[in-house]
Amino acid sequence: MEESETFLHNGWYVIAMSQEVTRDLLPRMVLNEPLVMYRTQAGVPVVLEDYCPHRLLPLSKGCVVGDGVQCGYHGMQFDPNGHCINIPGEERIPRDLKVRRYPVVEKHRWIYAWMGKPELADPKLIPEYADPTESAGWHHVSGLFPARCNYLLILDNIMDLSHLAFVHAGSVGDASIADKAVVETSTQGDRVRVVRRTCNVPAASTYAHFGKYRGNIDRWQVTEYAPPAFFLVNNGSKPTAPTPPSEGDVSGNGMWGFQVYHAITPETENTSHDFWTIGAPVEMLPADAREKFKNTMEGILDEDRGVYDAQQKAVEAKSPLGRAGRVQSRIALKGDKALVAARRVLQTKINADRRGVAGK
Amino acid sequence: MEESETFLHNGWYVIAMSQEVTRDLLPRMVLNEPLVMYRTQAGVPVVLEDYCPHRLLPLSKGCVVGDGVQCGYHGMQFDPNGHCINIPGEERIPRDLKVRRYPVVEKHRWIYAWMGKPELADPKLIPEYADPTESAGWHHVSGLFPARCNYLLILDNIMDLSHLAFVHAGSVGDASIADKAVVETSTQGDRVRVVRRTCNVPAASTYAHFGKYRGNIDRWQVTEYAPPAFFLVNNGSKPTAPTPPSEGDVSGNGMWGFQVYHAITPETENTSHDFWTIGAPVEMLPADAREKFKNTMEGILDEDRGVYDAQQKAVEAKSPLGRAGRVQSRIALKGDKALVAARRVLQTKINADRRGVAGK
């Protein structure tokens, strides 16, 4: 189908925060497919296609009955595997009467669903992520933000952090982030890693405030991408020193820093779900600083969403370019290296997907 | 035209309630065609296409002048037959300057229009309907409700009343309506009749309240379909008896019951006009019960409209299925027998229509 050519189907996607999925039915559109979620009596999350096969009423308009779901129109019941187990008034249940069931994993306080062929759904393909929410030493804030854009525009954003100098100039960015950063990009298998070191620069306002810096700092941003669309950005800083931050330095947060994790899930070709978690070591974020940290970080995500919205509208209006997936091919800048690499990794997997090869 | 393939053009449709059509111009979209209605000085209803042929301004933006209508842009006047009778500032009126006139019949307190070839517009093709509004012995409520769906989804709803058990579980339905009904479907010419008998069951709440039942009841629902989309549902009940309700019983209302009549008119492929009348014998609905009866019935229609809206959105989203007209072909259940029969009757007429054969 033309509309879904930018989607990798054989992949895990975060489709909900754990606390959103209860004994009530929760509908959500993912990769243009309507899903409905709930938990069984034992608390196991279930994800089904959100259509009754009889007359297409969304199952989410019905209710949970036992461990299954009952359509709100003529009462058909389906078990957690999607098999029809009751049709009021009928003696016989057609053998092929079922709804699609999606493989599910609950991890990192999120619900992951596999959107491709069920037999390929290997939980080991979910990227490792040392969830700060589960580590005693981290304070975190998290949420789900809707983004009015194709998910690849978010990939572009995160893989080129020079935008902090302009989009987030009032908080985590200043001109030096674009002008002075030394950037290294590397690809290993299907992972892309970008290390940005910006040395001997004034602390951007958020760093000055929370890190209590008085002089110049060295700063690093390490972005790790895993397909389809998982992004871990480790941010750290310390007072400037004669030698740039080492590999050891950049794997931690130095004197002050934080981690940003995005699990981006396409909703449609033009809209996305941004599941995000931002955490900082508790000693870098005392209790009285947390409210302001949360507001600052949510403000930053809002600034990005303003960009996405305007950029997506432009992409849709500009017919000769057409699709968000092709925006990046127009000019090649040094700063685009990481996002080009990440898109290439993803496109390779999408192409393999289309040829029917496993997404591994 | 692809978009109108589910419409029967050579057919009568209710396009307004009598009281809506006055000396003011009333616009309404019917079968994707814009109509404008008014009454002549003698009170005769007139239905014209709602475009001035000169510059396409809707005639409904103009005004009634005498027995005709005057365009609000350059003042062209058309008589009730749609012929242009005046063009300000012009000496000559082009011979072919006219707007389309639709054959009209006023009956059952409704305005019917014939949407196909005028020469085929036989008033006898309007289904007989013993309008409770005109019989002294009946109390009625009626109205026009917009439905956000293709009209065939309404046909499906009314022809399979097992949905009362789920959509209307709080009023006229309970589980027995789906589980225990004995259903007989018959087709005669272009009419489809379904008789549902549900015996020795507790009275659903609406029946218990208005019928004042204390014990189990026998209940019947008789639906009669006439194309394009007229539906009479006769509902009746009585205390349960050793033998099921007879044919004589089910043609009346027993101890308590009511009649529902729907004249469904497509507005577009995705929206419909639901002209409805619900009546009950006056002795079954004393004056102090009527307000609650009206509220109950309108609540039930609202529940159906919630289903239509969700179902239509699902139909539009689910591209492989595409059109509302094809929803019904997916699986064949016993409960679908009547709606399959009604759709078949209608499709036969639509096919004949397309081949240019009279719709009789």
Add this chain to the structure above:
Amino acid sequence: MEESETFLHNGWYVIAMSQEVTRDLLPRMVLNEPLVMYRTQAGVPVVLEDYCPHRLLPLSKGCVVGDGVQCGYHGMQFDPNGHCINIPGEERIPRDLKVRRYPVVEKHRWIYAWMGKPELADPKLIPEYADPTESAGWHHVSGLFPARCNYLLILDNIMDLSHLAFVHAGSVGDASIADKAVVETSTQGDRVRVVRRTCNVPAASTYAHFGKYRGNIDRWQVTEYAPPAFFLVNNGSKPTAPTPPSEGDVSGNGMWGFQVYHAITPETENTSHDFWTIGAPVEMLPADAREKFKNTMEGILDEDRGVYDAQQKAVEAKSPLGRAGRVQSRIALKGDKALVAARRVLQTKINADRRGVAGK
């Protein structure tokens, strides 16, 4: 491109009122192209395409820096000619990295842009217009009104002023304007001129009020069209006389009258910008009459916009006719002569445009 076949690209269009264009960025859609405007430090207006070529973020989301504009995403800077002059973090600027610049002329208190090939942008092609705003002897009101229609529907409106009898019956029109006018249409080169003389008629209410007429009047309306879509309407009147108003009379305003100027600029195929100025000789409009004059004139423009909106919706709904550009070809009336002539002039230029010939 199919969608723009009714647009003349090699032409001047008013895209803003002078006072709208400042040191802040102003976005506006013109001929389906997104433009961004601002002034240099010296006050010179600049018009660029409103896309950053890097990732398509509208430049209007960025800011003015010096005489250029800086993208709000990654900080690319462009000079007033559209050339990229800085990319933060990059040593090299790709040679072809630029945004489209549009030729600009500031005149008549408006900003004109040339939407076609820059080398054909001859300022002399802007129609002469004795802007009443710049003459000491005139009082004027002016503005920019959005119109929800293809710009050709506005052309049709202005070139056939018989509509005053119906659309503006409460102010500048009465039946005589349609019934009694003697109309002469002439075409010279790419200009179309229509003279309407309506003699010995009661004064329409606006004329009676402002002109203080007690008896019948002679009235004239002279419309001059210049492509793509400039319209000057000179209105005048005097007490009725035995001989009709002379050529000399109709070039002035007589005892009471006013001028209306419209510069119509397509926004999209379905929407337009109506830049308008209405002026009257100061002696015909004493200070205490000006508020009412302004309200009357804006009310008239609102009445026209009501027609445009309804007409455009009808054009879009009526698929067999399809496009606004073709509405006029259906029937040929005497009153349509001027608009047919104006459309022919314009179509000739559009055709030449398409063949790559200069628009002169």
